[in-house]
Structure formats: C-alpha cells, structure tokens
Amino acid sequence: xxxxxxxxxxxxxxxxxxxxxxxxxxxxxxxxxxxxxxxxxxxxxxxxxxxxxxxxxxxxxxxxxxxxxxxxxxxxxxxxxxxxxxxxxxxxxxxxxxxxxxxxxxxxxxxxxxxxxxxxxxxxxxxxxxxxxxxxxxxxxxxxxxxxxxxxxxxxxxxxxxxxxxxxxxxxxxxxxxxxxxxxxxxxxxxxxxxxxxxxxxxxxxxxxxxxxxxxxxxxxxxxxxxxxxxxxxxxxxxxxxxxxxxxxxxxxxxxxxxxxxxxxxxxxxxxxxxxxxxxxxxxxxxxxxxxxxxxxxxxxxxxxxxxxxxxxxxxxxxxxxxxxxxxxxxxxxxxxxxxxxxxxxxxxxxxxxxxxxxxxxxxxxxxxxxxxxxxxxxxxxxxxxxxxxxxxxxxxxxxxxxxxxxxxxxxxxxxxxxxxxx
Numbered sequence: 452x453x454x455x456x457x458x459x460x461x462x463x464x465x466x467x468x469x470x471x472x473x474x475x476x477x478x479x480x481x482x483x484x485x486x487x488x489x490x491x492x493x494x495x496x497x498x499x500x501x502x503x504x505x506x507x508x509x510x511x512x513x514x515x516x517x518x519x520x521x522x523x524x525x526x527x528x529x530x531x532x533x534x535x536x537x538x539x540x541x542x543x544x545x546x547x548x549x550x551x552x553x554x555x556x557x558x559x560x561x562x563x564x565x566x567x568x569x570x571x572x573x574x575x576x577x578x579x580x581x582x583x584x585x586x587x588x589x590x591x592x593x594x595x596x597x598x599x600x601x602x603x604x605x606x607x608x609x610x611x612x613x614x615x616x617x618x619x620x621x622x623x624x625x626x627x628x629x630x631x632x633x634x635x636x637x638x639x640x641x642x643x644x645x646x647x648x649x650x651x652x653x654x655x656x657x658x659x660x661x662x663x664x665x666x667x668x669x670x671x672x673x674x675x676x677x678x679x680x681x682x683x684x685x686x687x688x689x690x691x692x693x694x695x696x697x698x699x700x701x702x703x704x705x706x707x708x709x710x711x712x713x714x715x716x717x718x719x720x721x722x723x724x725x726x727x728x729x730x731x732x733x734x735x736x737x738x739x740x741x742x743x744x745x746x747x748x749x750x751x752x753x754x755x756x757x758x759x760x761x762x763x764x765x766x767x768x769x770x771x772x773x774x775x776x777x778x779x780x781x782x783x784x785x786x787x788x789x790x791x792x793x794x795x796x797x798x799x800x801x802x803x804x805x806x807x808x809x810x811x812x813x814x815x816x817x818x819x820x821x822x823x824x825x826x827x828x829x830x831x832x833x834x835x836x837x838x839x840x841x842x843x844x845x846x847x848x849x850x851x852x853x854x855x856x857x858x859x860x861x862x863x864x865x866x867x868x869x870x871x872x873x874x
Contacts, residue, residue: 524550540567545576552581579622584651620647640670649678655706655738678702686719720754731758747771790830
C-alpha cells in the first residue's frame with residue numbers, strides 16, 4: 452500500500468539533469484586575447500591585472516607598453532638590476548642607463564645590459580647617465596684592471612647597436628670620448644637627432660685631448676641636439692653643421708683653452724645663426740681655473756646665440772663676461788655661476804660701495820634680457836636690493852632665483868661697512 456497518502460511519488464533523478472560545473476581557464480587565455488584586454492586598461496589597472504597569474508604577468512611585458520625604461524645599475528640592488536636587464540633589455544625603445552661608474556660591479560652589469568640590448572629590434576635610443584666622469588673597469592684574474600672591459604663596450608656599440616639609434620649620449624664619460632671617431636663612423640647619419648659627445652674631465656688640467664675631423668659631422672642632417680667639447684669647436688666645425696637645418700641646441704663643455712686652439716669668429720657665429728635661427732648655444736665652463744680670466748677674449752663672441760651660461764667651480768668671476776651678458780639680450784635665458792662658499796676677499800668682488808650708483812651687471816642683464824628665466828649665483832656676496840630688482844624686472848617669467856643665504860648683503864650696517872672698507 453502506498454504510504455504517500457495519495458501524493459504523487461517523487462520522480463527519479465534523470466541522468467541528464469545533473470548539475471553541470473563549468474571550469475574556466477583564465478590562466479590559459481591566448482596571448483593575443485590578453486593583449487587586446489590589456490590595451491583597454493590604463494597603466495595602473497594593467498599592472499593590477501598582471502598579478503592574476505604568471506601567464507598574465509609575462510604577457511604584460513610587451514614593447515608597446517614599455518617604450519622607455521630607466522635602468523638603475525646600483526651595487527645595493529643587483530637582483531633588481533638584473534631583473535630589469537633580463538626583462539626589459541630586449542623590448543624597450545629608449546634605454547636610459549644610470550650607473551655607479553666607480554663600481555666595477557655596476558660596470559659589469561652595464562656590459563651585460565648592452566649584451567641584452569643587442570637582441571632588441573625596437574631599440575632607438577641609449578642615454579648613459581653615470582655617477583662620475585670615468586669608468587671603474589673590472590679586474591682580470593691577476594687583479595689588475597681589465598682594459599678589455601672598455602674595448603668590449605666599444606665593440607658592442609660599434610658592431611651591434613649604433614646603427615639602430617636616433618639618440619645616443621656617452622654621458623660625459625671621459626673614457627668613451629676617446630672613441631668618438633669610431634662612434635661617428637658607425638652611427639647612421641641620416642637617422643640621428645640627438646647626439647651627446649661632450650665630456651667632463653677627471654683632471655681638467657691634465658687630460659688627453661681628442662679630436663675628430665669636422666667632416667664626420669656634416670652628414671648628420673637631422674641633428675636637433677648636439678653636445679661637444681670646446682676643444683672640437685672651430686669655424687670649420689660650425690660650417691659643417693650647415694646641413695643640419697633642424698638643429699635646436701648646441702651644447703659646449705669647456706675645461707680650458709689650449710694654446711693652439713683656433714677659436715671662433717663673430718662672422719662664423721653670424722653665419723651659424725643665419726643657418727640655424729632657432730638654435731640655442733649652451734656654454735658650460737667646468738674647473739677652468741687658469742683660463743677663466745681670459746674667456747671674454749678667447750671664447751666669448753658677441754654674435755653667439757648664447758642662451759645658457761653655466762660656470763662651475765672656477766673660483767673666480769670674470770667681470771668682463773658678467774658685464775657683457777646684456778649683449779645677448781635676444782637669446783639669454785639662464786645664468787648659473789657656482790663656486791665654493793667663502794668669506795675671502797674675492798667673494799666680495801661684486802659688492803660695490805653703497806654710494807656707487809653705477810648699474811649692477813646682473814640687474815642690467817635682467818632688465819635687457821627679456822627671456823631670462825633662471826639666475827643662480829653661489830660663492831659671492833650680493834646686495835639684497837639687487838636680488839629684489841632682478842625678481843621684479845623679470846616677474847613671473849623668472850622660474851628660478853637662487854643664492855646662498857650667508858652671501859646676501861642687507862642694507863648698510865657697521866659690519867657691512869667695515870667689510871667693504873677692508874675690501
């Protein structure tokens with residue numbers, strides 16, 4: 452007898468009606484589909500999505516999302532440096548390389564990075580940013596400096612990398628500037644837009660001068676930015692730049708003026724400005740202790756398109772240069788004169804007696820040079836009222852005005868008057 456009290460009996464389970472469990476394979480999506488998904492995300496969301504699994508993370512390292520990379524080769528994080536080298540060295544288009552150049556380990560890592568860049572078909576730019584102006588080369592097994600390290604760097608650049616680049620800088624490394632001729636001969640002249648050949652000398656009083664034939668620079672017709680040492684600059688060199696119609700910036704590093712240097716003429720600079728009406732000249736003077744006194748005669752020319760003047764640690768002010776800055780009224784944008792802070796007699800050279808009403812040269816420069824936007828002055832005493840005048844004359848166009856607080860001279864007081872009398 453049925454015990455269901457007239458209720459219908461429960462139907463039997465059908466084999467086809469069982470619950471179906473779907474399993475998704477997100478970790479196995481095709482790379483092409485992942486790239487399409489990542490394209491829809493911003494950088495932050497793409498980084499978060501790459502944390503889903505190893506497959507997604509590996510697919511996030513694609514050249515189109517990593518066009519530029521700053522490689523930091525430091526002793527304190529070799530594992531991170533190697534990860535960046537192995538992961539991005541073969542995909543980035545622009546490689547900015549910061550390294551501790553006085554560490555042989557960092558230099559070794561730099562060489563390994565260059566080997567990775569050989570595999571990179573996207574590479575367009577190598578900019579080196581060393582901590583110092585020379586390289587501490589690795590040691591060989593006998594414990595002496597391994598000169599082959601430098602040769603290996605040059606060999607990789609010459610044979611594998613330079614022909615692909617449109618931007619290249621030696622990073623002011625003095626060791627590399629000895630190979631500038633080889634570098635120029637292996638670059639693609641019709642392709643290069645930015646070229647950094649200037650150096651900083653470890654010993655400005657004693658260094659090996661290196662020159663190349665100015666004819667080597669003539670084929671570089673697309674140059675926009677070029678840096679060189681003053682040793683290379685001449686009328687002939689300027690004339691060889693005539694074909695670079697897009698040149699916007701010429702940077703010159705000066706450590707000294709050799710006795711047989713031909714110098715440049717006003718006529719050459721007039722011709723240069725005619726050929727390159729938009730080009731700025733940026734002159735950087737570094738540790739020129741012996742030649743700073745005569746630069747107004749040996750180097751400076753009235754028709755230079757001078758936009759930036761930087762003088763570092765020459766331990767003296769050339770008043771003739773300072774007084775002639777207003778000659779560059781149409782082009783001058785920046786003046787940096789930096790020396791050691793001191794209370795020596797020389798540090799008071801720009802402080803005129805209170806009753807002297809002749810115009811201050813920097814104030815005159817601020818008045819006449821309408822494009823001036825930066826003024827930095829360290830190592831010399833300077834009247835407060837002149838700083839105020841410079842600020843007021845340039846107003847909102849002045850982006851940077853810096854001077855050491857101990858060097859600011861305030862309105863006359865007994866201590867100031869005594870100092871001026873002693874001077």
